[in-house]
Each structure stands twice: as structure tokens, then as C-alpha cells.
Amino acid sequence: MFRLEQVSRSHDGRDVLRIDQLALGNEGVTVILGHNGSGKTTLMGLLARQDRPDTGRIALEGEPLAALRQRDLARRVAFLPQRLPTVHGLTVRELVRLGRFPWRGALGAWREEDHVAVENAIVRTGVTTLADRLVEETSGGERQRGWIAMLLAQDAPVLLLDEPTAALDLAHAFEVMALLRTLSREADRRVIVILHDINLATRFADRIVALKGGTIAFDGPPDALLSADVLRGLYGIDMTLLPRAGALPHAVVA
Numbered sequence: 001m002f003r004l005e006q007v008s009r010s011h012d013g014r015d016v017l018r019i020d021q022l023a024l025g026n027e028g029v030t031v032i033l034g035h036n037g038s039g040k041t042t043l044m045g046l047l048a049r050q051d052r053p054d055t056g057r058i059a060l061e062g063e064p065l066a067a068l069r070q071r072d073l074a075r076r077v078a079f080l081p082q083r084l085p086t087v088h089g090l091t092v093r094e095l096v097r098l099g100r101f102p103w104r105g106a107l108g109a110w111r112e113e114d115h116v117a118v119e120n121a122i123v124r125t126g127v128t129t130l131a132d133r134l135v136e137e138t139s140g141g142e143r144q145r146g147w148i149a150m151l152l153a154q155d156a157p158v159l160l161l162d163e164p165t166a167a168l169d170l171a172h173a174f175e176v177m178a179l180l181r182t183l184s185r186e187a188d189r190r191v192i193v194i195l196h197d198i199n200l201a202t203r204f205a206d207r208i209v210a211l212k213g214g215t216i217a218f219d220g221p222p223d224a225l226l227s228a229d230v231l232r233g234l235y236g237i238d239m240t241l242l243p244r245a246g247a248l249p250h251a252v253v254a
Ligand SMILES: Nc1ncnc2c1ncn2[C@@H]1O[C@H](COP(=O)(O)OP(=O)(O)OP(=O)(O)O)[C@@H](O)[C@H]1O
Pocket: 011, 012, 016, 034, 035, 036, 037, 038, 039, 040, 041, 042, 043
């Protein structure tokens, strides 16, 4: 899906991202990990075309990302930023309807397929009983599902999410990641998601890409990340791997 070549981005004369070669989005769920300031949001901002690289090329299915019309990009890539705007006076259903913007006909006409996409997204994300509630009257976890429903209604094959679990408790974080994995399996979406929690990442990712100081320090399957050496290299601390029957080990700070 995405192919990056010799991509760099700097701020104030300092390289914050430098990637020689990277293909992303061919797996169901790709998790991007890395310490604070490692370049995760910068990378996702480039993929979502919220920002442009200083050097290098980014292609989406062989086409230069920079050349795509905004509407075409939105039909292919749906992006949920880390800081979501505060929404006042909209119901969850109305929020989900906003996801249809790249598909609306001339003069913004609302068609049957738009209704179907919205209702499908509501059902798939489990927000049916919330659909007529005001967004500001939902809990953090419920609201996050509403935003993901909006993303799904956009009907793009690639979903980019920047720390969608950041404000959620453990149970709701699990729920959101399980939902994203289900969407990748059953709705054929390619999910690229930034997380901080190593254990959440290894549990739900098909592939993990970890950044360190703006470069790719690890790229592989979850079980390969779970080595004390790899984790020390990424985060600079010692971690212990607790074995679990029938599951990948659980990483804890030693
Ligand atoms: N607009 C900007 N101006 C100056 N520096 C910036 C800007 N945006 C990002 N940076 C710097 O670039 C580096 C990478 O930032 P980025 O937000 O991509 O990291 P991150 O891995 O997403 O971090 P976090 O886990 O804290 O969200 C950081 O050192 C940050 O301070």
C-alpha cells in the first residue's frame, strides 16, 4: 500500500524522521511503537498527508501521495489524529455521517449507499444503542468507538490511528484494539496504529514497526519484539518477560 523511499523530515535543523525504505499497510494490523519523540506521529502525519517530507518519496499503491487529489486520498486513507476535536451538539450518528464526505455526490447529495455505509459502520463498531446520544454525553470509550465508526463509514481500505487508546482504561483499550483487529479481518481494512503499550501491541499486531530517534529500529512480528535485548535497545530500560501459557510473554519493567 504505502511505499517510502529515502524519506526525511526535520524540524529546526534536526532530523526527526529518516527512513530509507519502508513498505507499510500490507498486513491486517501494523502497530507503530517507540519512545516519546521517536517520530511516530511525524511518520503517520506524512502517511495521512497532514505534512510533507523534506526529502524522499511516498507512494500509495504506486502513485505519488503528493499528487493525489484530496478526495481520492480520503477515499483510500482514513485518519484519526491523536487529539480529537471536541464535538458539541452532534449525535453519534451525525458524527458517523461526517465520514461520508469523500463520497457525497454533487452538491453534497445524500444517497442510499451513504445511509447503508453509516448504518453498517454503526453496527460493526457496536454503537447502535448510542447512535442517538450526543457525543459529549458518551464516555471516553464509547466516544472512541463513535470516532472509529466515522472512520469506517469513510470506506477507505487503509485506517490510520494515532494512539486511539491513549485516554482509555485497560479494558476499553483492549476493546478498541479487538475492534480494529476484527475490522482488519472481517471488513478487509489495513490498520496502521500508533500505541505505547508493548503488551497491547504484541497481542493485537500482525506486524510491529518500532522507531528510535526517528529511524526504524525494529520491524517484524510480535514474538520477535519480545526479547529483553530488543526492548532494551528500543526503550533503554531492562524488561522482564513473564511467560504465559498459550500466549506471548508479558513484558514488565524489570
Ligand atoms: N512542529 C514541530 N516543531 C518542532 N519540533 C517538532 C514538531 N513536531 C514534532 N517535533 C519534534 O519531532 C520529534 C518527533 O515527534 P513526534 O511527535 O513524531 O514523536 P512521537 O514518537 O509521536 O512522540 P510521542 O510518543 O511523545 O507522541 C520530537 O522530538 C518532537 O519534539
